[in-house]
Amino acid sequence: MHEMSLVQGLLVQLGELAGEHGKEKVITVTMEIGPLSGVVIDSFEFAFDALAGESVLTRDAKLIVESPPPLYRCCGCGKEIRADRRPHSCPLCKETLITTEGSDDLLLLRVEME
Amino acid sequence: MCDACGCDLKPEESHDAKVIEVHQSLLAANTAMAAKNRAHIEAMGAVAINMISSPGSGKTTLLEKTIEALGDSLRIGVIEGDIETERDAERIRAKGVPVIQLTTGGACHLDAAQIHKGLHLLAREDGGDRLDILFIENVGNLVCPATFDLGEHHRMVMVSVPEGPDKPAKYPKAFHSSQLFVISKTDLLPYFDFSVDAAKAEALQLNPAIEVMDLSATSGEGFGQWLDHVRDLCSRG
Numbered sequence: 585m586h587e588m589s590l591v592q593g594l595l596v597q598l599g600e601l602a603g604e605h606g607k608e609k610v611i612t613v614t615m616e617i618g619p620l621s622g623v624v625i626d627s628f629e630f631a632f633d634a635l636a637g638e639s640v641l642t643r644d645a646k647l648i649v650e651s652p653p654p655l656y657r658c659c660g661c662g663k664e665i666r667a668d669r670r671p672h673s674c675p676l677c678k679e680t681l682i683t684t685e686g687s688d689d690l691l692l693l694r695v696e697m698e
Numbered sequence: 699m700c701d702a703c704g705c706d707l708k709p710e711e712s713h714d715a716k717v718i719e720v721h722q723s724l725l726a727a728n729t730a731m732a733a734k735n736r737a738h739i740e741a742m743g744a745v746a747i748n749m750i751s752s753p754g755s756g757k758t759t760l761l762e763k764t765i766e767a768l769g770d771s772l773r774i775g776v777i778e779g780d781i782e783t784e785r786d787a788e789r790i791r792a793k794g795v796p797v798i799q800l801t802t803g804g805a806c807h808l809d810a811a812q813i814h815k816g817l818h819l820l821a822r823e824d825g826g827d828r829l830d831i832l833f834i835e836n837v838g839n840l841v842c843p844a845t846f847d848l849g850e851h852h853r854m855v856m857v858s859v860p861e862g863p864d865k866p867a868k869y870p871k872a873f874h875s876s877q878l879f880v881i882s883k884t885d886l887l888p889y890f891d892f893s894v895d896a897a898k899a900e901a902l903q904l905n906p907a908i909e910v911m912d913l914s915a916t917s918g919e920g921f922g923q924w925l926d927h928v929r930d931l932c933s934r935g
Contacts, residue, residue: 586807586842590724601718611715615724622845622871659906670903681906684874690724698715 587623590690591631595642597692602641607697610645614694618687619654619668654687728846731810735849738817744775744829745931748850750872752865753838755858756882756915758786760924761833763915765793767925772932775829777816779808779837786835796826807842808834810849830932844871852931854878859886863897866904873904878927881912884919 598610613632617623629647636642656665660679665671673680723729739746749757758778765774776797778786787799798819800812813834820826834850836843844855855876857865860883866873873879879901881894898910911927913920 586805586845589805589809590845593724593727597720597722597724601720605716605718607714607716620871620874622841680903682903683906688871688874692720692722692724694717694719694721696715696717 587627587631588635590623591628591635594632594692595635595639598642598645598695599639601695602697605697608641609698610642611696611698612646612648613642613692613696614648614650616650616652616689616691616693618689619651620684620688621690622688623690625649625651650693652687655685656682657685658682725845725847728810731814732847732849735810735813735817736851738814739832739849739851742817742821742827742829742832744773744832745852745934746832746834746848746850747928747931748834748836748843748848748853749856750836750840750843750853750876751838751856751882752840752858752861755838755856755861757835757838757856758789759915760856760880760882761790761835762793763921764833764925764928765790765795767921768928769793769795772830772929773825773828775820775823775826775832777808777813777820777832777834779812779835781805781837796820796823796829798823798826802837806837806839807846808836808848809846813848831928840865840869840872844869844875852877854880856880856882857897858883859890859892862890863892863894863900866897866900870904873901873908876905876908879908879910880924881910883914883916884912885914885917 617625632647636645653666653668656671658674658679659681660674661677663674663676671682751757774795776790778799780786781802781804784799787797790797798816800816834848853876855872881897894912901908901910911923913924
């Protein structure tokens, strides 16, 4: 459940952003959670619901999570493949060694505040 | 007119709402601290290995045997991470190398801020400020530790024979982010349905660059290649 500590970090960051922009209430928070980030989206949402209610700033905030499918790259021919699941082999050259490109980060994309 | 309260403000002005584009990683603070740790470890003359595995896969035993074999030729230091107790640190201390125990009080992983604190505590131990190699034994867990850069130079993931060969497919992040995959407790292979080749193949499919070795710290089988690996890391550092 490292999602709990990640959400705690997010809430600190939201507090700082609100201070910088002179806002008092967060309306929506949009996150991109890479499918290879090792973060369970359900757990992240659960942690957000549990922790956001503790402060006036985030009490009514809505969390929006985007999770685009990962990008794979064939080690043989270099073809890029975007797919929900790891392809067994490259559709072009049939190579089975396939690496991933990124898709492992947790990005705070944007915040709507008032 | 504003839909929410009926006031006269234009929609774009209503409630003074503002969208701020941030595009920043939630891990940015941890990553920045990890970079400081890496510089700190290098200033101590050391390279650091972050050891990730399930509870009971043999991290502490591997360290004990490694210190027995290399303790005279290398300056070894250890940071132990656990949810509770000093037990692992006591085992390592008995081998005569500087060690500190970080207890996370429930958290399932170490993060860069804890290691920052740990490095300062370690420096107070006899010989803890000049090292060739620093082993960081993470909290036993194949999931959460994989997300946090601690400032290590090298990450290893370990799976013991009783755990089964399917761990790479089930816990991909730990295998993606590691440079070394160790299969431990190979002295138990006769008693378990564990294919070393299948486990290696699964790991290599996830991470074609990962180095794989199998060993038993108890029987000593395969242990030489591990010691060579550690010596090699130190000479590269």
